[in-house]
Amino acid sequence: MLTLHCPYCGIDADETELAPGGEAHLRRFGPGSSDDDFESYLFARENPKGVHFERWRHAYGCGKWFHAARCTATLEVFGTYPAQTTEPPQDIRDAISAKRPGWTWRTFA
Amino acid sequence: MKKRYSAFAIAREAMRNHLGWERAWASPIPKAKYDAIIIGAGGHGLATAYYLGKNHGIRNVAILEKGWLGGGNTGRNTTIIRSNYLQDPSAAIYEKSRSLYETLSQDLNYNIMYSPRGVMMLAQTHHEVRGYQRTAYANALQGVKTEFISPRRVKELCPIMNIDGPRYPVLGALWQDRAGTARHDAVAWGYARACSDMGMDIIQQCEVTAIRREGGRVVGVDTTKGAIDCNKLGIVVAGHSGVLADMAGFRLPIESVALQALVSEPIKPCMDVVVMANTVHGYMSQSDKGEMVIGGGADGYNNYTQRGSFHHIEETVRALVETFPMIARLKMLRQWGGIVDMTGDRSPILSKTPVENVFINCGWGTGGFKAIPGSGWGFAELMATGHSPLTAEFGLERFREGRFVDESVAAGVAH
Numbered sequence: 001m002l003t004l005h006c007p008y009c010g011i012d013a014d015e016t017e018l019a020p021g022g023e024a025h026l027r028r029f030g031p032g033s034s035d036d037d038f039e040s041y042l043f044a045r046e047n048p049k050g051v052h053f054e055r056w057r058h059a060y061g062c063g064k065w066f067h068a069a070r071c072t073a074t075l076e077v078f079g080t081y082p083a084q085t086t087e088p089p090q091d092i093r094d095a096i097s098a099k100r101p102g103w104t105w106r107t108f109a
Numbered sequence: 110m111k112k113r114y115s116a117f118a119i120a121r122e123a124m125r126n127h128l129g130w131e132r133a134w135a136s137p138i139p140k141a142k143y144d145a146i147i148i149g150a151g152g153h154g155l156a157t158a159y160y161l162g163k164n165h166g167i168r169n170v171a172i173l174e175k176g177w178l179g180g181g182n183t184g185r186n187t188t189i190i191r192s193n194y195l196q197d198p199s200a201a202i203y204e205k206s207r208s209l210y211e212t213l214s215q216d217l218n219y220n221i222m223y224s225p226r227g228v229m230m231l232a233q234t235h236h237e238v239r240g241y242q243r244t245a246y247a248n249a250l251q252g253v254k255t256e257f258i259s260p261r262r263v264k265e266l267c268p269i270m271n272i273d274g275p276r277y278p279v280l281g282a283l284w285q286d287r288a289g290t291a292r293h294d295a296v297a298w299g300y301a302r303a304c305s306d307m308g309m310d311i312i313q314q315c316e317v318t319a320i321r322r323e324g325g326r327v328v329g330v331d332t333t334k335g336a337i338d339c340n341k342l343g344i345v346v347a348g349h350s351g352v353l354a355d356m357a358g359f360r361l362p363i364e365s366v367a368l369q370a371l372v373s374e375p376i377k378p379c380m381d382v383v384v385m386a387n388t389v390h391g392y393m394s395q396s397d398k399g400e401m402v403i404g405g406g407a408d409g410y411n412n413y414t415q416r417g418s419f420h421h422i423e424e425t426v427r428a429l430v431e432t433f434p435m436i437a438r439l440k441m442l443r444q445w446g447g448i449v450d451m452t453g454d455r456s457p458i459l460s461k462t463p464v465e466n467v468f469i470n471c472g473w474g475t476g477g478f479k480a481i482p483g484s485g486w487g488f489a490e491l492m493a494t495g496h497s498p499l500t501a502e503f504g505l506e507r508f509r510e511g512r513f514v515d516e517s518v519a520a521g522v523a524h
Contacts, residue, residue, distance in 0.1 A: 001418060002410075016420050020409035022364075035509060043362035043453055043508040047351030049413045072365075072411045 002075065007082050009062040021055035024067050025086060025106070049073050051096055051103045053088060056080075069096060111306050113218050133298060134178075134305035139312050142338035143171045145492060146330060147345055148317050148353060150174035152183040152293075153470055153477065154345035155300035155311075156485020157492070162307040164486070165493035170309045171339075173332060175316040175349075179297030182347050185415075185447035186478040187370050187392065187404040189383050191228045191288035193255045195244050196514050198502035199456060200251040205499060206483025210291060213482060219299030221291045222397065226381050228288035229263060231432075233277035233388040241283035248285075255285045266382050271434050277389055290383060290394055296481055320356045326465035327357075341466045343492055348413065348448025350471035359463045361471070362508050363450045367417035368407040368475050369425075371444040373436070375399030380433075389428035393436075401436060403429060407449060407475055417446040449475050453508070455517035459488050459500035468492050469505075 002015040023045050029037040046052065052072045057065050067085070069078040069092050078099065079092045088108060096103055103109065111131060112118065122129050145161060147154045150172045161167040174180075190210055192203035214220050232238040241257055248255040260272045263282045272279035301311055312334065319331040320342065329338035344353045348365045375398050385392035392404045405425030408417050422444060430437045452458060452472040457480070459470050470488045473480060487499030502514055 001420065015418055039509040040360065044360040045362060045364050047361065047364050047411060048355075049349070049352050052411055054410060070410075072413045075412065075414055 002077070004056060004068050004077060005080050006058045006061060006064070007066050007080050008064045009058065011058075011061055013058055013061055017058065017060040019057045019059040021057055021065065024053040024055050025088075027086075046106060048105065051078070051100055051105050053105060053108075055083070071100070111302065114220070133302040134311055136313065137310045139171060139310060139315070139332070139334055139337050142329075143310075144169040144339070145341040145343065146170070146337060146339040147172045147343045148330070149181075149345040149347070150178045150297075150301065150311055150313065151181045151345065151347065152179065152297050152300065152481035153347070153473070153484050153488070154343070155297055155304055156481050157343055157345055157470065157488045158304045158309055158485075159300045159307075160485045160489035161493060162304065162309060164489060167493055168307050168309060170304070171337065172304065172309065172311045173315045173317055173330070173337075174311070174313045177313050178301055178311065179294055182447040182449065182477060183297045183481075184294055185370065185445055186293055187394065187402050188290040188293045188478060189228060189288075189385075189392070189394065189404075190223070190291055190479040191285050191383075192253050192479070193228070193230070193244060193248055193283055193285045193288070194516060195247050196456075196516060197251060198514050199516055200248065200253050202483045202487060202499045202503075203480055204251070204253050204483075205486060206480045207288065209482035209486065211287075213291075213296070213299070217299040217303050219295060219302055221295040221299055223289065223291040224397075225287045225289040226383065226394075227266070227284065227286045228383040228385065229258070229266065229282040229284045230385045230387060231263070231279050232281045232283070233274075233279060233386065235280065237388060238280050241281070244283055253285075254287060255283055258282050258284045267380060267384055269379050269433055269435050270384065271432060274431050276431070288383070290396075293478055296478075300485075317353065317356070320353070320464075320467070322358070322464055327467045341492055342468070343488065344467065344469045344471070345488070347450050347471060347473065347477065350450045350469065354462075354469065357462065357464050357467055361458070361469075361505075362453055363458070363472055364411055365413060365448050365450050366408045366410065367412040367414065367446040368404075368449045369417040369421055369444060369446045370402070370404045371422060371441050372396070372400040372402050373439040374442050376401070376439065379435070384432075386428060386432055389431065391425040391428040391432070393429055393433065400442065401439065407451070413448055415446045415448055449473075449477075451475075453517075454513035454515045456514035457484070457503055458505055459484065459491060459497075459503045460505040461491070461495075462505065
């Protein structure tokens with residue numbers, strides 16, 4: 001079972017306590033944006049076989065949203081971090097680099 | 110030309126210790142160039158190749174497979190075939206598929222064991238009753254024979270079901286009597302044999318590592334067995350669609366998640382229909398071997414590992430034990446997962462792509478097996494002629510244009 005550490009309440013939460021929330025760090029494109037940006041924001045999704053960043057909610061715990069860095073090919077969890085950021089923090093990137101040298105995800109590396 | 114399978118052939122081989130059976134398909138080394146390459150030798154890929162040859166005369170075709178033939182979702186599903194969809198484009202392609210399944214054994218000269226035993230989708234809330242009545246009316250207009258049946262009829266068709274469940278009593282069901290099941294491996298093997306017979310090359314253990322493009326159009330692929338050139342390329346790889354699209358340089362509205370199924374120990378025949386219960390989320394049928402074949406829910410997060418979360422199995426089995434009390438003490442024999450490619454509107458993508466002469470057939474999500482012949486038929490027409498009435502509504506541009514084929518709302522669950 002997938003276990004994620006909630007960065008708010010500090011609990012190692014089982015998957016049954018958590019609600020998955022899809023791709024992390026989406027930038028919102030609203031009215032007035034180009035068709036390409038709007039379509040990409042609404043529908044296109046990263047779907048990597050490997051390093052991936054996601055949003056999760058500690059639904060049956062503290063109720064807060066947070067981010068997780070995972071590997072979709074092995075289900076390994078690299079780390080979790082709070083939601084109040086638009087990009088993965090350096091310590092998470094370092095943790096991934098230690099295990100997946102040369103990884104990239106969207107514009108992050 | 111391969112020797113035909115027949116009762117006479119069985120008798121002939123019985124007389125000579127079965128020494129005369131040929132390999133069903135060849136395993137050639139790849140040529141330098143093909144008119145068309147299909148990536149993915151699962152049901153959809155092989156069906157595409159078969160109808161390219163049969164309907165459109167394109168036979169200089171290679172089908173490349175990373176693993177072994179039919180080893181992905183084609184060999185991992187619960188073999189249910191039905192066409193009781195709400196939206197017109199869905200009903201058209203799934204009904205085409207179901208009708209092709211009816212005569213596929215004769216068409217391929219390969220017994221795919223199509224069993225039109227009937228599929229019922231239980232209505233266990235008043236919302237579902239209204240939803241399925243609406244679907245039954247829609248199906249009547251689409252020319253798909255379904256009916257909404259009473260709880261009493263449900264009990265007659267499936268006596269082992271408890272229709273008076275305390276939490277979710279059965280209030281009726283959407284019944285399609287020409288729906289059913291087929292032998293999933295045989296579908297892949299039958300198409301493979303027919304493709305090989307037409308001179309197509311099925312190349313297993315051959316992973317595509319890059320898609321070569323020149324001036325916005327495809328010129329070939331790099332593989333673990335060397336570079337192969339092609340005029341047209343069809344990507345038919347289900348869960349790995351995102352990986353291949355990334356190689357071709359475009360993004361898809363698709364996320365890949367694990368979907369699980371399991372089978373019980375074999376028991377005596379007790380159930381001759383397929384039952385789907387979408388509110389409590391489980392579905393079950395009995396295989397010819399006597400195993401109860403059980404399908405459940407998909408995980409909610411991206412996953413390429415072909416194994417899912419155990420709590421989904423618990424949920425599914427809990428729901429089915431409520432519905433079928435007699436299975437409570439059955440032992441489960443095997444459990445497995447497949448990687449399904451989910452689109453936002455839960456409808457497939459059969460489409461041209463931003464790269465010229467690259468076509469993609471994906472997004473079948475949790476319900477692709479039933480669509481194999483129809484999908485291959487339509488996708489082959491799209492690849493050969495640039496247009497198919499079966500696939501016209503399933504283009505990639507439907508997301509940008511807001512023309513969803515919204516089966517997720519129609520069904521209320523992934524399906």
